[in-house]
Amino acid sequence: MEEARIGIYVCWCGSNIAKMVDVEAVAEEMGKLPNVVVAKNYKYMCSDPGQDLIVSDIKEHKLNRVVVAACSPRMHEMTFRKALENAGINPYLFEMANIREHVSWVHTDRDKATKKSKSLITAAINRVLYHDPLDKRSVDIDPATLVLGGGIAGLAAALEIAGSGKQVYLIERSGALGGYAAEIDLLAPYMNSAAQVLDPLIEQVQNHKNIEIFLESKVTDISGYVGNFDAKIEKKGKEVEKKIGNIVVATGLKNFDPAVIDRYGYGKLPNVVTAMEFEKMLKIGKVETKTGKLPKNVAIIHCVGSRNPDYHEYCSRICCMNALKFANQARSILPEANIFDLYTDMRAFAKGCEELYTQTSRKDVLFLKFEKGDLPTVKKAAAGDDCDMVIDMHEALSGEDIEVPADMVILMTGTEAHDDAKDVAHLVGVSMCGNDFFIEKHPKLDPVATTTDGVYIVGNCVSPKDIPDSVSQAKAAAARILASISQGSVEVEVTTAEVNEDICCGCQTCIKVCPYTAIGYDEEKNVSIVNEALCKGCGTCGSACPTGAIRSKHFTDVQILSQIEGLMSLEV
């Protein structure tokens, strides 16, 4: 290693630092430390002249390392790194000492503040000695995208990406596109026709020159990393291999099977139907009991399988609105019938939904509340009763135990993850939460990305949601993918971890430590391998490695240890 030649620059920040820290004395003293070639102080280091000062010193004094003592690196680390780059040296041969936010602005004793500044700068000098030049790296992105699932979210993502002229492979396990939306007649809250909007979408997808559709297919294997995945697709026994850059997982949901809830009598009482079954009746215009009569009393029961720890604790989000839609439709098709809606909380939260709730109640739909955990029971009516079934319930808003007559009971079945969600998760390398839904990278600010770069999760496989929210997510994923493929490459983290293969003993402690599945295991060499395209540089693996084989670049053991030495060197 060439001899270190360090330049130190202490900023006044006007009076912000200078008022509390004797910057001149600090600079002078620091100048005496070994390897320090230049030590200067200046009013505004971040200003253009301040940066120019660094650049010219680097050139003049052949500096190969720079320390700036000024404000928080969160403010200006990038600024100074750029200055180093301009001067022709690697931007990572730089360290900042924060003597504003952490010293001058928070302390009141000038001597102490000055002393603290010195030790912070000494630490920075000690650290920068061990800095390595690091290079920005990027990986090329294959412009093709794999979309798993041909439901509404998958279609939306595929169209958005293909619409820009990029290749999409759309995989659907069933024989048709459209998913659950294709089975629905009308959509709450505006009661528009699902088919009228979905059919053209499907047609567009089918006729799109950039979309290759694989029906009755599944992906059997995915390997690689962001920008460079290889997918094996099995289509009717034949295997195809595709190279892709990104993956959108839109595998959707399945409906809860109400047969497991004994009290609702599904499967035993002929006129207890699921939401999907009722949907079919509406579609063909025949809302009739099994004996072909028009029902006089229709009861809709919410939260079937949802909001109940025995089945699923979560709320399925879409059933309330679907129930209101059914109530409306039932009223329309059966003008004379009594319609009862047995709910827990009416979750009419989306645009236009509260209005639908109001509108529905205006149509003489009687809403009856049962409390969470105090479910109604459906039973056959006594012989001679003028209805087919009666529902026993405790009505929470009146406090009464009541029975509700019913000739048809519609169970608003909740949604749940597919049985094979685990396989999909394993295939694409995403994690799952307790409910078998996939986990997003960040539930708030990154709801479609996953911890695996290049793999996006959208729609109902993440959590139950309605069509607009699914579509938004699909397009959000598309945006991410479009941005990266239009760049052609994606920049990867510079300060990643790296494995010293001469030391690594293959204990595999690090592998599960990584939240990004960036570490793999090379069986042949018996060492761990860091996929730097996936690594985010948190350094946790470096700390977990028992042999010291993993190095967290820019936060290496020796850098931090010598920083500590520097910090303490002025203490008695």
Next chain:
Amino acid sequence: MEQKGLTGIYFCDDFNGKSDAIDTAELMAYAENNPDAAVTWSPSRLPITDPEAIAAKIKEFKLERMVIAGDMPGMVKPVFARAMAAAGNDPGDIILAGFREYGAVSGADTDRAKGVIACALKGVTFGMAAVPEETDVNQDTVIIGAGIAGIQAALEIADSGRKVYLIEKTGTIGGHMAMFDKTFPTLDCAACILTPKMVEIGQHPNIELMSYCEVSGVSGKPGNFKVKILKKARRVNLSTCIGCGNCAEKCPGRAPSEFDAGISTRRAIYIPFPQAVPNKYLIDADSCLYVKNGKCGVCVKNCPVENCINLDEKDETVEVTAGNIIVATGFQVFDAKKVERFGYGQHANVLTSLEFERVVNAAGPTAGEIYLRTLDKKGNYVFPKVGTAPESVALIHCVGSRDENYHKYCSRVCCMYSLKLAHLIKEKLPSAKVSEYYIDMRAFGKGYEEFYERIKSEGVNIIQGRTAKVEGNNGKLLLRSEDMIEDKLIEEEVDMVILAVGLEPRQDAAEIAKMLGISQTEEGWFREADSKFDPVNTFSGGITIAGVCQGPKDIPDTVAQGSAAAARALQSQIKGKIRGNIKDIPLQKIEARAKELSTLEEAKK
């Protein structure tokens, strides 16, 4: 058409009588004159309540297909389905011609409504027929509003290497999210997750952040907009200000802090909050003594940088060109003063939820301590630096929402943020009694129901029953509610009441809508092109909407929309072409295209 059989059309709504509505009579006349319609009905000619009668009519006219036209024709579709089935037809042959669905909501949209009818009669969807022409697209994007939706959209597009003008009305980006303490249901701190994104915006080479700026005019056409931007006089030079704060120390001007939702004061020269981006000062003309009286200039004297503060700076207007515009202007909270009986503005400790967010925020005026608000010497409500903690707090849901007297819609986030606030109170004041009064608990999202259960188990008293009134009572607040589940009347005395105020469109939403030529819903939210499949597009080409300006939503949904809007822009930019305005397509063109499509369809069969 012969082989397809006869088509009947039914107008289920009659708009006549409503001002500014589409003229139903004109539409019916259009249908009657359309050769594709065998018969035209309306409720006055054929009542909608009797499926049997309709079936008989269908048989009588030998109809094989029905078009139902109206504002929301889906509402009556099932009755036709039954009638069609009864008449021996396939209920699948019912076509909805929904005017609202295609944005035909007022008399001005009559032509579009006719187009919808023409397409329906031809058996094709309007969306397929009404395809605007494509034009070249400018690669730059203008984003209006730099809340989390705007930030997200900007980063998505800028990361693809394209230029973004991010225009923010206030002095900093971050929007409402920056004001929050924690976010539900994960309870992560808003600043921790938002500030890195804000910093990224500030440092992104492809983003031109224009804070303290407003869009003052838009011209041009999709793909090539000219956007006039008013740069409000900041009076502090953005490039030389070092953010030291010396100027503010001695500034005599005071105004309520916008960032603290008005519960603290700031100087006339100020930085909206310590982590603002850009982290530079600005002068608020309304509270600056120099601007008002022409003398002061204390800030200039204290500024260590030469010529950084220019008190005489004037507003200026610049113009940028862009191919796409993303509107992410967000919302404002409901003015709780409107509900007099909750006593907001009359009692010191009736707070809005937004105010309380600032109280409970570690970076807020009380540094996160929950204290009771008191009166200062001048008679203003202030939060003391050290004060008494409330022993009991009540949260009231649905303030201004779900109420015919104010806003009919549900604001979507209040239930959850109220639960969150209840949790934060319990966390900071474990012995405090916390009650929540709600109508329906809308815990619908991922992890929300679980969160609700958790808050219940933390000892928060959650009561189903809307609070009717809050009255002052010897320094305490007495509120009255019916606990509908426990069947009792609750007259609770508490120290503090937090009103879960709803979200409403910004005051200037109409102005922006007009400027951009996009439409609004009755409530004032921006209207999307398709409520289901195109939630961010508008009927105006090149203009997308994202976030709460389109309707209330929580952070993840807003972020998703921000990205989705970016996707629309990116798609056109990558392709190099963008679709024009749907509203500009002449009726004849739609009719012709519908005919063409239906012929194609026939040919396929």
Next chain:
Amino acid sequence: MAKEEKPKIKLAVYWGAACGGCCVSVLDVHEKLFDVVAAADLVFWPIALDIKYKDVEAMPDGHIDVTLFNGAVRNSENEHLAKLLRQKTKVLVAYGSCAHMGGIPGLANFTTKDELFKRIYDETESTVNPDKIRPQPEHEVPEGKLKLPEFYNDVRTLDQVVDVDYYLPGCPPQTERLVEVFMAIVSGAELPPKGSVVGALDKAQCDECKRKKSDNKLIKKFYRPWEIQDDGETCFLEQGVICMGPATRGGCGVRCIEGNAPCRGCYGPPPDVPDPGAKMMSAIATMIDADDEEEIAKIVAQIDDPAGTFYRFSLPGSMLRRKLT
């Protein structure tokens, strides 16, 4: 014969604060001893040869080519000999764990000289010492002054007393390794840089370990080896048994693990690890399969003696080399 032409090297072996096992390990070379003797002259080996300290003192500086110093430095005699041998030796090798990192005797650094003496001279069950007599370093007798080596408060590693050229770790070092190293020196091959660890691998134990390993290192409960029925096949850590293998140099031939006992770490840490136990502590703690603070504390409580576990052979050689008093 060319071999004859080469002068024999002078070899010394010394036994400091140690159990003697290291010396035995030298003897364990068995028939190879002839090769050794053929190549080297043993000039000093208290356990085997009657050579007085005075004889050593009389040697000129640098007279001895190689000294294998085993055992830690516990008393003034050890220190004296360490310094003496350093003076007389060209290549001083810290031989075995005790000289290298302090070894088992180093565990005495958890206590003090006074406490030790109190226990040994007053408190053990077999002790009768009503007058609380302590060993005296010096004692006047008619014949003159009698001297006993002074017992130090600290146990020290060899390199804490003198400059060390090489380290040959192990408790005891594997004889094969010794022969290899010795032969390398004899053959005149280029020696590794000063301060290197020799006779051991850079890679840790796991590299040689034949047990089945996976990434499934999540520990809900720690077991002492006798608390669990070892399946003989799976990685000890994956069974919840603390094994120092991943943080210990290989080279011993994973003898303990082969014998179905977890590694205790006698070979010391891999290269570039500043503190021998801290890395393993970090790794082990990371493996704990709990996020809840209470649960974590409960699992950690199952490790009775972390310092003794992770620094069994290396306490004096670690950063926190002794207990504060």
Next chain:
Amino acid sequence: MSFEPTIVSFLCNWCSYTGADLAGTSRIKYASNVRIIRVMCSGRIEPTFVIKAFTEGADGVLICGCHPGDCHYHEGNYKCLRRYHLLQKYIQQLGIEKDRLRLEWISASEGKQFAELIDDMTETVRGLGPSKVKEVMTTYT
């Protein structure tokens, strides 16, 4: 002059360092005894660093990370928490008072809490007196 302890503090970049910066931008005053070292994640902090700080003469060591669930890297702070518990047990075995090592969660908005934490820890450590670690480890008896 009363004893002025030196406290070495390891802060994660995303929450705690930002929180400490916020204390600065908000001009909240606190004791000058703390010396901050920035790491990307509290999951990077390993026992070696803490031990090193003590042997170099630190009277106290403070580790700060994001609140549980807030970690920028999802779960690094949990790893830190686990290490902290084991480390505590270890240093206590060697006679270092447990109050000399602290782990606290500081979010980006908790500038004031950070300042209070520093003041509090400074006082605690001051009460414990100077650490003997450096002296003991460098003097052989």
Next chain:
Amino acid sequence: MSQRVDPNLMKELESYGVKKKDWNACFHCGNCTAVCPLTEQGSMFPRKGIRSMQMGLKDKLAAGVEPWLCYYCGDCSDTCPRDANPGEMMMALRRWLTSVYDWTGLSGKLYRSKPLHLAVVSFLFFAVLAVFFIFAKIPLLSDPANVQLNSFAPVHVIELADHIMLAVLSFFLLSNMLNMFIKVVIKDKSVKIPIHLYFKEVWLAIWNFFTQWSFRKCEGKLYWFAHLFLMLSYMAMFSLIVLFLGWFQTDTIHPITHPQRWIGYIITAGLIFGSLYFMIGRARKKDRKFKFSHHSDWIWLFLLFMIAITGILIHIFRINGMAHLTYYTYALHLAFEVPMVVTFVAFSKWSHLVYRPLAIFFANLKKSTLALQKNR
């Protein structure tokens, strides 16, 4: 045993003036109950009543007294987030309850059919006139200074008629009250009221009856005053006519200081003020409580008003010695009075005069009983 939900009850209730747009708008937020100044623990309305209406819990509704406790200030309707008009629903419920208590079924018929009610009123109106036409002898030589009203309508005859009417209507009213008692108290097995409480509570009931004290909690003091003044005037008029007609209806014109004169004036003022206040309110429809009017409201107010007006006219004519006009007006006066009394006192709106205090009485009884049980 659980009750069967019956949406058909609503159809019945709609015929008593419940509006469809009201009852099906309610989404149960509890605002109305909480905003009502009269609700208290154990007696909560209007929401629960609305719930029972929606669900068709007929027995529960019939046994409830809550509708009677409401004086209809309109707060609930003003603040209802769904504009469901709970106050108006309470009003309609009172009509329905009146018909429930009335075993003859007449009440329900009058309430549900405006033409029928108008027909009955008209019939009685003309019947009275006919009776006068047939039986009354107009003194031929009328002395302008001495109007002989008692010759035209002999006091004892009128008094006799009064008493007969009193007996008949009292029978109906009392039996309805008994019916109410059975439905509200006897059938309610959950509360066993000790006899002594009846005596204790009755005083409070009487106090309430004469002051409508609980009404004062509602906002709008003028409303309370008008209501109370009208009620007291009516009560005074009623007792004068039924018990002291001989004293009240004299041919001698007393001086203005005579109690007969000023009592008469006060009563008339009360009737005029009250009925005008309500009629103007109902005509303007501005106030929430007056927005919707049932035909019974109008018929009743009109009759009351006409009774007062004709009363004044009789007096004026009599003082001025305008004998003929006095006699005709007197006939008209009775022609208004009789249908009012017959249709309203026992079968329609005016019966709330007894039902409401009775309801308060019953409610208090139950409350005290529960309090007693609790203390024990």
